[in-house]
Amino acid sequence: MRREQVMSVAIGREDFKKLLREKGLKVTRQRLVVLEVLAENPQEHLTTEEIYERVKAENPDIGLATVYRTVQLLLELELIDRINLDDGFARYEIGDTQECERHRHHHLICLRCGRVSAFQKDMLEALETGVEAALGFRVTDHEVKLYGICRDCSEKEI
Amino acid sequence: MRREQVMSVAIGREDFKKLLREKGLKVTRQRLVVLEVLAENPQEHLTTEEIYERVKAENPDIGLATVYRTVQLLLELELIDRINLDDGFARYEIGDTQECERHRHHHLICLRCGRVSAFQKDMLEALETGVEAALGFRVTDHEVKLYGICRDCSEKEI
DNA sequence: TTTAAGATTGAGAAATATTAACAATTCAAA
DNA sequence: TTTGAATTGTTAATATTTCTCAATCTTAAA
Numbered sequence: 001m002r003r004e005q006v007m008s009v010a011i012g013r014e015d016f017k018k019l020l021r022e023k024g025l026k027v028t029r030q031r032l033v034v035l036e037v038l039a040e041n042p043q044e045h046l047t048t049e050e051i052y053e054r055v056k057a058e059n060p061d062i063g064l065a066t067v068y069r070t071v072q073l074l075l076e077l078e079l080i081d082r083i084n085l086d087d088g089f090a091r092y093e094i095g096d097t098q099e100c101e102r103h104r105h106h107h108l109i110c111l112r113c114g115r116v117s118a119f120q121k122d123m124l125e126a127l128e129t130g131v132e133a134a135l136g137f138r139v140t141d142h143e144v145k146l147y148g149i150c151r152d153c154s155e156k157e158i
Numbered sequence: 159m160r161r162e163q164v165m166s167v168a169i170g171r172e173d174f175k176k177l178l179r180e181k182g183l184k185v186t187r188q189r190l191v192v193l194e195v196l197a198e199n200p201q202e203h204l205t206t207e208e209i210y211e212r213v214k215a216e217n218p219d220i221g222l223a224t225v226y227r228t229v230q231l232l233l234e235l236e237l238i239d240r241i242n243l244d245d246g247f248a249r250y251e252i253g254d255t256q257e258c259e260r261h262r263h264h265h266l267i268c269l270r271c272g273r274v275s276a277f278q279k280d281m282l283e284a285l286e287t288g289v290e291a292a293l294g295f296r297v298t299d300h301e302v303k304l305y306g307i308c309r310d311c312s313e314k315e316i
Numbered sequence: 317t318t319t320a321a322g323a324t325t326g327a328g329a330a331a332t333a334t335t336a337a338c339a340a341t342t343c344a345a346a
Numbered sequence: 347t348t349t350g351a352a353t354t355g356t357t358a359a360t361a362t363t364t365c366t367c368a369a370t371c372t373t374a375a376a
Contacts, residue, residue, distance in 0.1 A: 026373075047362095062325085064363095065325080066324080068363065082244070089362080136312065150294070150295050184344075187342095221354065221356070222356095223336090318375100326369085333362085335359080340354080343352075343353085346347100
């Protein structure tokens with residue numbers, strides 16, 4: 001098992017502005033503050049409503065629809081990740097820009113208290129036993145989704 | 159990597175009736191037909207609406223709410239699994255009764271055609287490379303959720 | 317700095333999946 | 347068969363997310 005912990009690095013404010021300009025998108029107060037809220041709470045998994053509440057603290061005039069639109073935009077720019085805990089809310093968390101290829105975060109979901117935390121990709125190798133030894137999380141079930149290109153699509157591609 | 163493929167075995171009609179009676183629940187035409195639809199399409203991932211359409215073919219008088227209620231019941235009885243593909247629908251598939259402990263299914267999601275298929279748990283060991291070699295599915299991303307009891311909850315338990 | 321074009325926003329309406337309410341029906345034990 | 351409780355179907359309600367559109371803001375050019 002690799003031991004180096006890759007420190008997760010969220011995108012900075014200036015890089016975000018630059019990225020928006022590169023994509024021909026406009027830099028707005030609303031976009032900056034939504035990203036800021038997510039960047040300030042890197043280990044939380046905020047619903048749109050929760051983001052809205054926190055954004056309103058600094059910016060009472062913002063509309064809920066704008067939060068929905070901005071979150072959608074940040075997803076497309078791959079600056080944030082979405083996680084679905086099947087409780088009726090989509091949740092969002094800041095991504096990290098360290099990796100050249102973007103990947104989803106992985107999660108530990110406590111069936112008793114409901115707490116959700118993320119774990120580093122390099123623990124995947126030892127999966128459950130590794131997580132239990134390192135984090136004291138006793139795994140009783142898991143769900144894996146692999147995204148990619150299926151055989152049929154690969155063959156059509158040629 | 160283990161090579162034996164565990165054949166998945168869905169619950170039979172009579173076993174289902176017996177289970178309902180054991181739990182003090184009533185055996186109804188609606189419950190039987192909803193389970194039957196799911197059992198007849200073991201590799202599909204049906205939305206509630208799709209189940210409703212197929213159920214209506216045999217049983218035109220059934221109500222949509224009953225399908226929602228029955229699917230919920232089947233989940234609680236651990237006879238079916240739910241998968242969320244983030245398209246706004248909850249999807250359901252028949253589970254298998256072979257394993258003594260119930261586990262979620264794992265899924266391959268093609269980013270191009272959207273097709274979703276399940277894969278055997280014993281492939282998890284070799285994860286991405288194994289899936290690619292055996293199924294021709296080129297993995298570009300993955301999402302893992304580990305469910306269990308976190309350290310804090312374990313300690314409180316004592 | 318001013319202007320102009322187009323993107324973005326805010327407010328509320330609309331869409332949509334799921335749940336709740338409740339009277340009517342059905343199941344199952346006596 | 348009777349009886350009581352569980353289940354069902356219909357419809358209304360709920361709640362998250364999207365849509366609409368006029369007003370506002372951003373940005374590049376004048």
